[in-house]
Amino acid sequence: MNDPIISPWLFYALFVVDNLKCALVISMIICACAIAFMPMVVAEEDFGKYAKRIVILFVISGLLMVVTPDSKTITQMIVAQHITESNIEKAGQLTERAVDKIIEKIIKASMELNKSQNDGAGK
Incomplete structure (x- = not known):
């Protein structure tokens, strides 16, 4: 390997x-x-x-x-x-997983930002 x-x-x-x-x-x-x-x-x-x-x-x-x-x-x-087609497919799958993780992090960060803004507005 x-x-x-x-x-x-x-x-x-x-x-x-x-x-x-x-x-x-x-x-x-x-x-x-x-x-x-x-x-x-x-x-x-x-x-x-x-x-x-x-x-x-x-x-x-x-x-x-x-x-x-x-x-x-x-x-x-x-x-x-x-x-090869196999290598291209593997690269595509790897890219999709990376994009999915980035999207998840963006969603998580925006939810935390909204939560902190709502907590700050309530005080």
Whole structure:
């Protein structure tokens, strides 16, 4: 009963996912810069071999970045997983009970106020 609903490891995973997406963007930027400056550094006969590898790395980084959800999306997925009709009904019942208690307290307080006013008027 005292087990956490959401694992603390999930918060760590959310942090890691955001860092992973950042690393993938940096990887893509480095690949783009490498392709742009490679003709100045690499011999013409080796250019194709290195360019192919860098383009593959760029594409893989881009695909991973697109398919990896960010922390906001993961949070929404977890919340959606826990929203069920049963949980909504329980929340509704809890709210109804709380409202009923508040109404009872208001009625009790108003009755006591009326009683004290009537006692004060009678003196």
